[in-house]
Amino acid sequence: MQKFFLGVDIGSLYTKLVVINSNCVIVHSDIFKTMARNNKRDDVIDQVINQFKVDYTCSTGYGRKLLKAADLIKTELYCASAGVTQLNPIDKTIIDIGGEDIKLLKSDKNGKVVDFYMNSKCAAGTGAFITEVAERAELDVLDMSRLAAKSTSDKELNSFCTVFAKTEIMKWIFDDTSDEDLAKGIYISIANRIQKIPTDNSLPVYLIGGVAQYHPYLQNIIGEKFNVRVTIPEKPQLINAFGAACIAQKSFVNHLNPEP
Amino acid sequence: MYEIAASALLKEVMNNYFQDLKTRSKPLAWCTSVGPAELLRSFGFDVYFPENHGALLGATRKAMDYIPVASKIGYPSDICSYLTSDIGSHIQKSTPLTKHYGLDAQPIPDLIVYNTNQCREVQDWFSYFANQYKCPILGIVPPRHMDEVKQADIDNVSSQFKSLIPECERVSGNKFDIDQFRETLRLSKEATLLWKKTLETSIQTPAPISFFDATIHMGPIVVLRGTETAKAYYKVLSDELELNVKNKVGFLPKETSRIYWEGMPIWGRLRFLSDLFAQHHSAVVASTYCNSWIFDDFDERTPFESSALAYTKIFINRSERAKLTILKDLINDFRITGVIFHEAKTCFNNSNSRFGMPAKLKEETGVETLIIEGDLCDLRFFSEEQSTIKIETLLEQISS
Numbered sequence: 001m002q003k004f005f006l007g008v009d010i011g012s013l014y015t016k017l018v019v020i021n022s023n024c025v026i027v028h029s030d031i032f033k034t035m036a037r038n039n040k041r042d043d044v045i046d047q048v049i050n051q052f053k054v055d056y057t058c059s060t061g062y063g064r065k066l067l068k069a070a071d072l073i074k075t076e077l078y079c080a081s082a083g084v085t086q087l088n089p090i091d092k093t094i095i096d097i098g099g100e101d102i103k104l105l106k107s108d109k110n111g112k113v114v115d116f117y118m119n120s121k122c123a124a125g126t127g128a129f130i131t132e133v134a135e136r137a138e139l140d141v142l143d144m145s146r147l148a149a150k151s152t153s154d155k156e157l158n159s160f161c162t163v164f165a166k167t168e169i170m171k172w173i174f175d176d177t178s179d180e181d182l183a184k185g186i187y188i189s190i191a192n193r194i195q196k197i198p199t200d201n202s203l204p205v206y207l208i209g210g211v212a213q214y215h216p217y218l219q220n221i222i223g224e225k226f227n228v229r230v231t232i233p234e235k236p237q238l239i240n241a242f243g244a245a246c247i248a249q250k251s252f253v254n255h256l257n258p259e260p
Numbered sequence: 261m262y263e264i265a266a267s268a269l270l271k272e273v274m275n276n277y278f279q280d281l282k283t284r285s286k287p288l289a290w291c292t293s294v295g296p297a298e299l300l301r302s303f304g305f306d307v308y309f310p311e312n313h314g315a316l317l318g319a320t321r322k323a324m325d326y327i328p329v330a331s332k333i334g335y336p337s338d339i340c341s342y343l344t345s346d347i348g349s350h351i352q353k354s355t356p357l358t359k360h361y362g363l364d365a366q367p368i369p370d371l372i373v374y375n376t377n378q379c380r381e382v383q384d385w386f387s388y389f390a391n392q393y394k395c396p397i398l399g400i401v402p403p404r405h406m407d408e409v410k411q412a413d414i415d416n417v418s419s420q421f422k423s424l425i426p427e428c429e430r431v432s433g434n435k436f437d438i439d440q441f442r443e444t445l446r447l448s449k450e451a452t453l454l455w456k457k458t459l460e461t462s463i464q465t466p467a468p469i470s471f472f473d474a475t476i477h478m479g480p481i482v483v484l485r486g487t488e489t490a491k492a493y494y495k496v497l498s499d500e501l502e503l504n505v506k507n508k509v510g511f512l513p514k515e516t517s518r519i520y521w522e523g524m525p526i527w528g529r530l531r532f533l534s535d536l537f538a539q540h541h542s543a544v545v546a547s548t549y550c551n552s553w554i555f556d557d558f559d560e561r562t563p564f565e566s567s568a569l570a571y572t573k574i575f576i577n578r579s580e581r582a583k584l585t586i587l588k589d590l591i592n593d594f595r596i597t598g599v600i601f602h603e604a605k606t607c608f609n610n611s612n613s614r615f616g617m618p619a620k621l622k623e624e625t626g627v628e629t630l631i632i633e634g635d636l637c638d639l640r641f642f643s644e645e646q647s648t649i650k651i652e653t654l655l656e657q658i659s660s
Contacts, residue, residue, distance in 0.1 A: 062645060077653045078660075101646065113657050118650055121633050121643070198619075 004052040005252060007244030008045060008070070009079065010034055010063030013099035013127065014210060015041050018241040019052050024086055024249060028052065029238055034063060045069060056252035058244040074247055076240050077105050077116050083243025084206045085111035087233055093203045095194060095222070096240070097211035099127040104197050117197045124160040125193030127211045130186060133157070136166040137173065137182045144183040145217035151180035157189035165189065184221075191221045205230045212236040262511045264473060266497040273493050274479050278361035281306055287370045287432050290389070292382045293482050294552065294574055295375035296400060296421055298448050298567060301486040302441040303432040308367050309483050310385070313357065314342030317349060318527025318637035320356040327638055341606040341637035343385040350392065368393055371431045373424065375400040377577045379609040396431060398424050402572045407579045409572050417568035442560040444486040445567060449558035454494030455481045456554045461501040462545040463594055466510020468501040471521045471544040472534040473511065481553045514541050517658045518595055521547040522587070523602035524610050524636040529644070536648060540655045546594040548575050548587070548612075580615050584624070587617075591625050598658050599629045600651070605641035630654040 002021055009016040011034060019028040028048065032040060049057065049069055059070035060079040067073075074082075080096050080103065089109045096103040100123050105116040123129060134141045155177070159165045172182060190211075199205075205228050207219055213236045223230040233239060281288065289305040291297050297307050317323040318341070326348025327337050333351070335344050349355050350366070357363040372395055374386045383399060390397035402417045425436045458477070461468050469477070477497060484490035504510065519537065521544055526533065537544050552575055559566035575586055591599065599621060601613035608614075618629035632650055634642035 062649075075649050075653045075656060077649070078656050112660055113653065116650075116653055116657075118646060118653075121641075 003055045005245045005248040006054040006057040007241040008059045009241040010061040012062050016238050016241040018245045020245040056248040058248035060244045079240040079243035081107040081113050082111045082246045083239040086246045093205045095207050096209040098209045125190045129162050132162050133165050133186050137169050147180045147183040148217045151184035153181040155185050187221045191225045207232045208236040208239040210237045266500050281367045289371045290369040292374045298444040298486040302444045303428045304434050316356050317345040321528040323637035340381040345637050369395050372397040377402050405579050414568045417572050418564040421564050441563045445558050445563045446560040448486040451490040452555045454498050458498045461505050464505045467543050467545045468504035470511050471547045472530045474550040475525045512543050515543040516541040517597045519544040520596045520599045524604045526634045528639045601631045603633050605635045628657050
């Protein structure tokens with residue numbers, strides 16, 4: 001009988017879930033708003049567990065400890081490492097840009113987290129930063145990558161503070177900066193933020209998370225800044241949930257066959 | 261549930277200390293926590309430590325009410341939060357000492373003495389109060405950030421200690437008595453060695469005292485150094501913990517990792533952090549902070565020189581190279597598997613993560629290191645959720 005494993009990533013803005021089979025192939029996925037007061041989250045998850053007769057569940061993300069159905073709980077960093085390693089079992093750097101944080105980790109070919117960094121003082125350079133600044137610039141966030149690709153500007157926002165960055169972008173608008181240059185400037189400021197974090201430039205970079213999903217032009221900017229090959233895997237927003245499902249699958253096997 | 265029985269005695273000892281300050285039967289000196297307390301006691305002063313008040317303001321989470329008050333008069337919230345919360349508390353005429361020990365306010369000093377071996381901030385902090393109370397103030401300004409403490413440095417600090425004598429005699433009304441100083445130093449050394457013994461019980465597995473518990477039990481070694489009371493307390497505590505070691509009783513039934521805490525405690529989140537590590541069977545067994553009150557160089561035969569050496573040699577006053585060596589030794593002794601560097605926003609001097617130390621330590625020992633941002637008192641600089649993810653990832657790293 002086929003076995004199924006569930007990974008649930010309860011993020012600050014969205015909850016992502018992935019069901020895989022014993023071969024780590026995705027058979028189902030879903031994304032919906034997390035909203036703490038939204039009962040839909042538990043209902044949807046229960047429905048999926050029943051539908052697939054899920055054997056083992058791993059939860060991750062900010063709300064990882066909320067999921068009653070979880071058999072195990074892992075941090076997003078470990079799930080990111082497990083997910084990307086399942087797709088590409090090599091030494092690598094993973095940059096996960098989420099709604100309210102940036103996580104950067106060095107992961108080995110076996111999925112071990114060798115080193116990691118995470119912002120904890122300020123949310124500059126995260127999804128929330130893009131949304132706030134783009135709103136002030138009157139840009140459609142989903143159109144920013146297309147616009148930025150047309151820009152030849154290298155103008156960048158100096159401020160790391162989201163509020164001050166909004167003030168700065170107003171000055172750009174007063175100076176008649178084009179939408180294309182505004183979009184690229186916002187992306188450059190995110191890349192600058194990431195560039196401060198120590199990284200091993202000999203390793204390929206995998207860009208994951210919701211921001212990578214909706215802002216693929218970041219791949220170009222980060223590639224240029226770091227002088228490395230940057231890959232955005234298919235469905236980057238689901239990688240952590242996928243990694244959680246992979247961990248559930250491996251843990252289930254270990255659970256059935258404990259070491260003597 | 262694991263409990264340290266000596267905690268009841270600790271409460272009594274600390275309460276008695278504050279009641280003595282309340283009765284004002286002796287002249288009172290304020291002193292920095294790693295200052296020349298023994299010399300002051302030898303003149304018959306009771307000694308009060310504003311840093312202890314800072315820790316209380318942090319632990320009771322009252323600091324955040326007082327810091328903005330100090331900011332308004334020119335002490336901004338990104339300088340030492342002991343300083344800002346203490347000054348704010350003074351201006352507001354409100355202190356947790358009232359609830360905990362029945363004191364209306366911090367006891368008014370007859371003399372204020374500081375030692376900048378930890379930081380220059382104490383000089384400005386104490387000067388504010390000297391001005392408020394129109395009280396004489398004296399300072400020791402040792403050489404800083406030392407690779408090693410040389411004879412010339414000892415001579416320098418020793419001579420500064422001696423220069424305190426005339427004013428101490430004037431304010432206390434007592435002549436300096438070298439034998440009294442020797443006796444105070446002897447008592448201080450005995451207490452400090454018992455404190456060392458207490459901390460070193462956690463070299464064993466299961467460890468009988470955590471870093472978080474040690475930050476509470478260190479009260480007497482800070483405020484009562486040089487007294488029989490401190491010595492007696494640490495005899496009781498170390499005996500109890502040694503018995504626990506013998507009986508294989510520890511604060512965690514199972515240890516899956518052994519953590520070293522580098523930097524200041526986050527006073528307002530001790531319980532939260534203690535519970536977080538315990539949930540993951542992770543034992544936080546050693547720290548720079550608690551080790552900073554071990555002064556094994558005290559020698560009653562050479563009281564000035566040996567206290568000059570002991571107070572100048574403290575971890576916070578050393579070079580990055582010397583600090584690295586000290587940390588490596590402690591990691592080895594306590595069989596540490598992970599090091600947390602607390603980067604305290606308002607305590608630059610006691611945050612050792614800013615000059616590449618975590619990476620160097622990991623490279624030279626193979627032990628995982630992590631930096632978490634926070635503060636000793638101001639919890640607005642501490643993100644609970646972000647820090648939890650970081651700590652849990654570190655523990656996953658160690659166990660994988």
